[in-house]
Amino acid sequence: MRSAAASATIAGVTEIRVLTDDAQYRAHNTLFRRAMHWGPPTDDQWKLTQPSYEDGRVHAAFEGDTMVGSTQSFASTMVVPGGAKVPHAAVSRVGVRADYTRRGVLSALMREQLSTLPDPVATLRASEGRIYGRFGYGLATRVRFLRVDARKAAIPGAMTGSVRMLDPDTAEKTLPDLHTAAGLGRPGQITRWQGWWVRAFDRTGDSNNLVTVVHSGLDGDDGYVSYKVSEDKDFKHHMEVEDFVAANADAWRDLWIYLTRLDLIDTIEVDAALDDPLAWLFEDPRVVYTKDVFDQVWLRLVDVPRMLAARTYGQAAPVVVEVRDKLLPANDGRYRISPEGAERVDAAADITIPVDLLGAVYLGDTRFSDLAAARRIEGTRFDEADALFASPVAPLCSTFF
Structure with a gap:
């Protein structure tokens, strides 16, 4: 693969540039958000987003001085079958201005990004399923969206380990290392970059009311679960599992015992692998309902x-x-x-x-x-x-x- 260049000219319209400063990064983020039909980032939103911009990994398409397209990648590692971890690019924020679509801008961005990536593999989450195959991405993982009827969910037996609830400050210090140690057991799992964790620990936005519980087994901490609970107009309480990490079967089972024995919980929603045996934990396997199976990451073999x-x-x-x-x-x-x-x-x-x-x-x-x-x-x-x-x-x- 050729080395990265400061810019690349595309015949007729577009120049692809590697962005280098915060003002450009914010314009890049605004363009992407507009492509997703969202408004520009507020100052508070940008404060959370800015740490996720990494030098050398942010590309934009220009016509003259006008930015018309965006893409970037996050440096990570990926687990492959057999357990090896390889350098990986998590590709995101791919967008083209609405008045520049169907003019080769996306093709130019993808070609330049892929030909300059230092990583042998890239993945992305596709907003539309027909877009990325022509750039060499293939649908590589799928996910099950599960709902558990917590009112009827009975797991026989007791925990084999213990759990403890973390306050937000302790969670912020504990989870990154614990995820690296316990959360990379399946092919397709990736390490998380610093900017990812900044957003995860935002206490003014999505992580407000987030609860984190860590599991400890014979060899120490080996898993955790983070969740939120909301109440509907009928006073029913619904849990959304935001993050579930278990290094072994005991941690997985104990964390589910904890979740399903909480008071005032009617339903639990969680994302799971296609072969997750969750239903077999319960005396009545019908308490687990598959809401949907959906595509997850699209994988591009760069090398x-x-x-x-x-x-x-x-x-x-x-x-x-x-x-x-x-x-x-x-x-x-x-x-x-x-x-x-x-x-x-x-x-x-x-x-x-x-x-x-x-x-x-x-x-x-x-x-x-x-x-x-x-x-x-x-x-x-x-x-x-x-x-x-x-x-x-x-x-x-x-x-x-």
Whole structure:
């Protein structure tokens, strides 16, 4: 990948620049918010947002001196199948002014951002499902939105550990390290940057009335849950779980015992992985209702050889996968995938796949055979490829950005 440049000229209209100061960052944030049909940030909102702007990671499109498009990334790391952690770019604040859409501005921004990223993989949350496939992003994780009927939720037995409630000052000091230690157990999970935590601990906005409870097991702190409770016009109390981290099954079970034994709670809503066994905790599994299953992160393999080498593979005969990447042609090539790893080869391909769909199968959420059935990829030996890329647990990214 080529090194970052101060700017890049796009034929006809747009110049892509790397922004460098707070005034530019605030204009960037205003443009993005306008693209989302929100008003510009107030002074208080900007005070919370400013720490999330990182030098070298903020791109904007200009026509002359007029900013017409925005994108940025946050430096992070991602867990891949097998447990390795790789440098990762959390891409966000992607927007184009309404009077400049359909003119190649977004394509120019995506091309420049991806070609200059220092990280081998990027993910984003897509506002619309049809936008990002053409830039090499594939739908890589999905999430279940669950509702628990707390009035009927009975978990047999007692806790195996203990819980303690944190005051806001202690939570602010404790949670970042605890999340890093206990919250990265699944493929797709990412570390959180300083600006993320600034917003999470804002006591004047979304985190007002937030309660945090930490779990301790035999080896010390190994999980936590943060939640808010609201009351409706019928005096029913509804809990929203904002953050749930558990390093092991005991912490997971004990935290749910705590939540479901609280007084004055009628319902609990939580986001969960596709394979989360929550219903099996309860004497009546019907107390857990799946409201929806929705796409979560879209994954872009920026450096395909490095990312294929970073993860582990299941037991199956080797398969040669040919990757095609229109935006980053250095990724084009054939890769032999085996239980021992991945390497570039000149052998004939068993499967041909575009880079966006390779991103979709990379974490194990989607199978090659499903893509073949949908006529999205070509080749043979899809069952072996499924076994090689399978993950023993469903991927998830519980950090919203």
